[in-house]
Amino acid sequence: MRTAQAAARGPHLRHPSRRHVPPYPTGPPSARHLRATSDANGLRVDYAGRVARIARVYQDGGVDRAKRGGALVRYARRQLLGLSDIDRKQVGELLLSHLTGKGVR
Structure with a gap:
């Protein structure tokens, strides 16, 4: 419960030097990794x-720590890379038709 003095100051604000860090990666790691x-x-x-662990959790979902020594966080699956079964079938058919000379027109 807040005191009357704290209520008079308004809502609690973070110290400006404490940057909010999201509990998930903000994008794929760079090529240097x-x-x-x-x-x-x-x-x-x-x-x-x-x-690699961060990328795997980001891609497939799972449980990981948001920061070193922090609480475990469950991440939703966010598939960024890869082909669906339909895509694989279409690519296979296009490749086969190209190789056999029976291109789809």
Whole structure:
């Protein structure tokens, strides 16, 4: 319960030096966090370390800490990358028609 003196000052405001940090990433990590690996089967580009965990939670949803030592927060799934099943089928059909010379016109 607030005191009469606190009520007279108005609503509580944060100290100006305390910046509000949203409890979720504001966008995908930058390219400096990428790592590339390759083997005989191909090339793979993905995020490394802590950034990989943040990207995975941001993409697939899940539970993570909003800040170090903070409370656990459940994040909704926000799929940013990837193809749906319908997209995959359409790409496969277009590729097949292109390779066989029976292009869709």
